Amino acid sequence: MSNQKAPRITNMWSKTVDGEKGEWLSKVILESTRPYTYGARNAGDRVIFAGKGVVLNMPEGTTEINDGLLRALIAKQDGENAVSVEMVLEHPAEYRLTALEGFPFRVEINLERSFVAKLFGGKKIVIDPGHGGEDAGGKGPVSLQEKNVVVPIAKNLENILRRAGADVVLTRHGDENITRERRLDLARKAGADLYIGVHNRSCTDTNEDGIATLYAPANKQSAVLARYVQEGLVNKLKAADRGTAEQAQLAALSEIPAIEAEVLTITNLVEEVFLRGLSVQKKAAEGIFNGLIRYFARNGANFKGDF
Amino acid sequence: MISGRIPIKTHIVTDKDDIVEVAKKYAGEITSPGDIIAVAESVVAISQGRAILPETVKPGLLARILCHFPGKEGSLAAPPSIQVAIRETGLPRFLLGVAAAGLGRLVGRRGDFYRVAGRHLAQIDDFAGTMWPFDRHIVLGPKDPQKVVDRIKQATGAEAVITDVNDLGKVDILAATDGVAREMLFDYLKDNPHGNDDQQTPIVVLISEQNMRNFA
Numbered sequence: 001m002s003n004q005k006a007p008r009i010t011n012m013w014s015k016t017v018d019g020e021k022g023e024w025l026s027k028v029i030l031e032s033t034r035p036y037t038y039g040a041r042n043a044g045d046r047v048i049f050a051g052k053g054v055v056l057n058m059p060e061g062t063t064e065i066n067d068g069l070l071r072a073l074i075a076k077q078d079g080e081n082a083v084s085v086e087m088v089l090e091h092p093a094e095y096r097l098t099a100l101e102g103f104p105f106r107v108e109i110n111l112e113r114s115f116v117a118k119l120f121g122g123k124k125i126v127i128d129p130g131h132g133g134e135d136a137g138g139k140g141p142v143s144l145q146e147k148n149v150v151v152p153i154a155k156n157l158e159n160i161l162r163r164a165g166a167d168v169v170l171t172r173h174g175d176e177n178i179t180r181e182r183r184l185d186l187a188r189k190a191g192a193d194l195y196i197g198v199h200n201r202s203c204t205d206t207n208e209d210g211i212a213t214l215y216a217p218a219n220k221q222s223a224v225l226a227r228y229v230q231e232g233l234v235n236k237l238k239a240a241d242r243g244t245a246e247q248a249q250l251a252a253l254s255e256i257p258a259i260e261a262e263v264l265t266i267t268n269l270v271e272e273v274f275l276r277g278l279s280v281q282k283k284a285a286e287g288i289f290n291g292l293i294r295y296f297a298r299n300g301a302n303f304k305g306d307f
Numbered sequence: 308m309i310s311g312r313i314p315i316k317t318h319i320v321t322d323k324d325d326i327v328e329v330a331k332k333y334a335g336e337i338t339s340p341g342d343i344i345a346v347a348e349s350v351v352a353i354s355q356g357r358a359i360l361p362e363t364v365k366p367g368l369l370a371r372i373l374c375h376f377p378g379k380e381g382s383l384a385a386p387p388s389i390q391v392a393i394r395e396t397g398l399p400r401f402l403l404g405v406a407a408a409g410l411g412r413l414v415g416r417r418g419d420f421y422r423v424a425g426r427h428l429a430q431i432d433d434f435a436g437t438m439w440p441f442d443r444h445i446v447l448g449p450k451d452p453q454k455v456v457d458r459i460k461q462a463t464g465a466e467a468v469i470t471d472v473n474d475l476g477k478v479d480i481l482a483a484t485d486g487v488a489r490e491m492l493f494d495y496l497k498d499n500p501h502g503n504d505d506q507q508t509p510i511v512v513l514i515s516e517q518n519m520r521n522f523a
Contacts, residue, residue: 008336010313011313011314011508013316033313033337034523057337058315058316058333059316059318103313103519142384142385238439269385269387270385270435272385273435276384276435280435
């Protein structure tokens with residue numbers, strides 16, 4: 001005897017992907033036990049998905065996404081047999097719904113990330129993984145060295161920025177000795193729109209943890225950029241916010257907005273372990289990228305700085 | 308025979324939750340007798356209050372030395388986690404495990420540490436090894452896993468298992484109710500449908516062939 005059950009939405013997740021036609025997408029996936037009637041509409045800064053004849057079999061409330069386009073998903077049970085999922089957007093986006101038959105049944109909501117890509121088209125960004133060679137930088141209580149962990153974070157950032165259409169220059173790819181003067185000179189010669197140093201915090205107090213972002217004192221836009229990057233990192237890594245501050249060693253770079261993102265505190269035992277994690281390294285890059293999106297979105301894609 | 312699986316997103320489970328109630332709340336309306344409710348071991352342990360902040364653990368000399376040795380198996384990487392493992396299994400057995408691991412390495416064999424010191428140590432998740440907000444905790448293995456799965460079966464009517472699955476395709480079944488054919492589970496769990504990082508799907512329901520018609 002069949003005991004057919006009402007459709008239930010059991011899972012909801014999101015990731016950024018390349019579409020079949022090469023487009024860049026934020027993909028939201030809703031999984032359910034059976035098909036149901038659904039639709040979606042734009043409403044201000046969000047796309048609202050509505051399902052009828054379906055029950056929410058997962059918690060109501062907000063799931064943070066923070067992928068640079070999609071800030072959050074808000075799931076609600078609307079009455080007995082209706083469910084809504086609000087997709088809160090940072091920027092305008094076209095959406096497309098697709099049903100995937102199978103078990104579980106899936107509805108995909110594909111959000112176009114072209115607004116984000118437009119911000120980075122034609123931009124030249126210099127990424128500088130700090131230290132290297134004989135200069136190990138900070139050292140974790142166990143054994144992790146700053147010069148090593150900043151490279152994968154920088155390469156993750158390079159990949160995202162290239163996907164967004166930016167022209168990216170890395171000051172180093174391996175364990176090389178490079179003076180600070182040479183790094184800054186490289187940014188100048190490249191005609192960089194931004195200089196992003198990737199570092200970790202180091203503290204004598206090994207209990208202290210968190211993220212900070214430093215900025216070039218002579219460039220007004222650097223402080224703005226630092227604030228956005230700091231916010232992006234803290235949101236993504238959910239670590240203590242140690243604020244922004246001037247970095248005197250960037251003073252020579254007055255003509256380019258320049259920052260040093262201090263991604264987690266390597267001298268803290270817990271954050272040393274975090275920094276070893278590949279997913280944390282990727283999230284750190286995503287956090288910096290989210291800050292860059294907000295910076296360019298605020299200033300307009302063609303903004304060249306206010307010095 | 309299993310014919311389908313459903314990962315289920317739950318609220319953030321804490322030590323205020325009874326994992327049996329959580330399983331019933333999220334899987335009770337979906338499962339029928341013959342289906343299997345698979346629960347991630349770390350979430351069972353968290354619900355039992357077995358998540359420890361590393362700041363509350365004072366690592367001894369041995370833990371501080373061992374953390375510098377490369378090639379550690381499992382997730383024991385930092386001194387507080389190693390100290391917790393010593394506490395869980397006792398110093399003599401832990402030292403025997405270290406010695407066995409050293410000898411095993413000489414002959415190119417892996418896994419001797421856990422074979423001697425205890426498989427339960429492999430269930431300890433170092434910090435960063437589990438989901439936010441417990442990513443800053445050391446999470447021990449679950450206590451009395453067989454009792455937990457038996458209670459889930461009693462509450463829901465479905466079979467139940469507690470799983471330890473990682474992203475490398477390793478599947479361990481820590482406990483299962485008597486109606487579960489363990490060897491059938493591997494293919495359905497090896498890609499870690501419990502997810503990681505931001506995906507909170509600590510419960511996965513495996514639907515039996517005869518119950519698939521309920522979802523047609």
